[in-house]
Amino acid sequence: MRTSPLPFVRRVEQALADPVLRRNMAVGTSRQRTHRLEAMAALPGADALRNHASRIRAHTLARLDEYLEQFVAAVRARGGTVHWAATAAEAASIVTTIAVGERARLVVKSKSMVTEEIGLNAALEAAGVTAIETDLGEFVIQLAGQHPSHIVAPIMHMSKEQVGALFVERLGATPEEVVDVAAMTAFARRVLRERFLEAAVGVSGVNFGVASTGTLCLVTNEGNGRLCTSLPRVHVAVMGIERLVPTLDDLGVMLDVLARSATGQALTVYTNLVTGPRREDDADGPEALHVVLVDNGRSRVLGSELAEILYCIRCGACLGACPVYDTVGGHAYGSVYPGPVGAVATPALDGLGPWTELPHASSLCGACRDACPVRLDIPRLLLLLRRQTVEAGGSPVWLRLALRAHAALAVRPRLYRLAVRLAGRVLAVGARDGYIERLPGPLAAWTASRSFRLPARRTFLDEVARERRKVSP
Ligand code: SF4
Structure with a gap:
């Protein structure tokens, strides 16, 4: 099932650094999308x-x-x-x-x-x-x-x-x-x-x-x-x-x-x-x-909550529709089954253990579901696999701690608002023209290829409060 010994992040980096691959993928997937849409419309x-x-x-x-x-x-x-x-x-x-x-x-x-x-x-x-x-x-x-x-x-x-x-x-x-x-x-x-x-x-x-x-x-x-x-x-x-x-x-x-x-x-x-x-x-x-x-592995999958993946008739429409596949190509998935269908079928058939990153190789935009001729709900299956990854302790420690901290703050509104204000001020220290060029620690992965927009000075809740004051002075 595995086609590359390299870790997922490395494979993606290789794909992103290859302009010929990216051009070929853009041409190929756009052609596939156009032909499919025309054929279905007719x-x-x-x-x-x-x-x-x-x-x-x-x-x-x-x-x-x-x-x-x-x-x-x-x-x-x-x-x-x-x-x-x-x-x-x-x-x-x-x-x-x-x-x-x-x-x-x-x-x-x-x-x-x-x-x-x-x-x-x-x-x-x-x-x-x-x-x-x-x-x-x-x-x-x-x-x-x-x-x-x-x-x-x-x-x-x-x-x-x-x-x-x-x-x-x-x-x-x-x-x-x-x-x-x-x-x-x-x-x-x-x-x-x-x-x-x-x-x-x-x-x-x-x-x-x-x-x-x-x-x-x-x-x-x-x-x-x-x-x-x-x-x-x-x-x-x-x-x-x-x-x-x-x-x-x-x-x-x-x-x-x-x-x-x-x-x-x-x-x-x-x-x-x-x-x-x-x-x-x-x-x-x-x-x-x-x-x-x-x-x-198919009998096991049939008896599991991922059984729907067996509907797949291997048409490849979800690959052409997927913005992630379109950008990195099939080899980045590291499995013989690439794209959205591969991100579910591979861990389903082979076990989630070696494939915990694949369910995250999706924006969950739903384009794969819209394209699928047998109405396979791939985003739902990807979310199920993400949940299984978390339950198996497969998510990184920093993410688990951050989510725990967020959960604790989310149920304490005053503390939450204070934390949001403080975070905005701390981030503003290193910002230029409203953008942060480099975030620290694991968040640096975000700013490796794009800038991070500085949070608005006034939060959404501030705006709501202000509008309310206008309506009932
Ligand atoms: S679009 Fe549906 S049937 Fe076609 S490969 Fe993807 S999951 Fe399978």
């Missing part, structure tokens, strides 16, 4: 559809055990094999064992966040199996030795010039092959096509599993997903247990909101429905289909 009854999608998610999760049983039975009835993985390590081990058993030296992968979550590529490499990412963005990320910085646009943080330089340095591309985006895409396609033909195993994620039919739905904008799931002899689909919908009709509702929220498209270029491995009368398709159902 969809008749969009709000009602989002409510419907939210109800489907709530209903599915309330009866997840039943739908999982139904899904597993349907996958098996159509010739697929189902594996249960309680942890990330178990899931990675199941996929690795299948690949090794198939004597695969090469595995081709289509884009999948859950395989990032379980650290699949590292596990395959450790077993001597090379994993090749075939989604263009993921391919670039793999070449760069990084992690995706966005759920649906893994290289949002990079410019096309940076990608071109990487192709020249790592793959020996010529200047003509990186002259523009079309040339770079054609170059990557030439490199990758060979790999599809060599691989014995294709690994994919799953956008939605349909409980009634055992169908796996994969949405992509590149043909790579279809090649990964149909060309190699064996297809391994890795899926979080929450990614179910009851029926194909429910899937239709989800598809109506997913692409519009993610990229602003009415539908992604490819919507693949995989129901079992190749049948006798099929012209192509894999000989075997394995579905790996990953729990990795």
